[in-house]
Amino acid sequence: RSVLATADHPFWSESQQALVSLRPEITKDRYGFEVVELMRNGTFFLGFDGSKVPFLGATLEAPDARVVTLTVREHHWFFAGGVLVHNKGGGGGGGGSSGTSGSSDGEAPPIWVIALAVPAQLGLCYWWYWGWKKRKTQWSEVLHEVEQWSPGPQPLPTGVPATETTWTGQYQEKGTWLECTMQLTFSDGVITGTSKDKDGQFKVAGKYNLVTKEARFTETRGGLQAVVTGSLDMPAGQPVTFVGSYRSNTDYNGQMKLACSHTPKISEVPIVAVAIAPEMEQAPAAPVATVLGVV
16 A cells, blocks of 8 residues: 655654654755654554554655645644654644645655555455455345346236235255245235344345246345345145245355245136037937738
């Protein structure tokens, strides 16, 4: 990491126990400090967490730029880039100033990049932040895909009434199966309701497609979210089941299986009537009579 600063800006050196800058003679002359030492290899700044932060070097960033000096009331110290610096004067002579300066003789080149070693603690913070940002981006993509999925209006799944029904089942978390229940309503391709598990109650919203037998829904409670995808099984005369998997924005994922508590009645199962023509019976043979006549 690095700090953008003028060459005359005073930093506190924990190793030298004094103010230091890239141009100490100009710092003393401009701001009235009695002792300002050279910022050099071996200089350690004071980190905001009390750690010693090594100075690694400096490179010129902008040879001509407008700079502004701020004065911090009372103590005149603040942290910039995680290291302790002074506000140029204030408590040690010289007031705040602003203006444009160049890199001619006697002037401090305005903007320098002062490279600092990253303390272990801060390095972990950066690592955590970028990992979190990457996971957040990936999660947004997953959530967007589910929310944009639109199978269109659908009839009710066979065996599921047009009212709220209870679904019971289990979900997998770190290899352990845990109990969960849901109160769901299926209507026109849309799933709504609530779910409840060991973490509390969640709002459920999703869709289903009877052509592919696919169902996708989200579970939301505050900042917690999970995406569930899977398929419906609708065996005749038996409870409808759902088997799928879930993924949460807290990096939990696993399998999920649910069963509708409603058992379809025979009348709810479609019956196909097949008309069969009756077998034709052979008509009995007519009796044959012989009439004898007398001539």
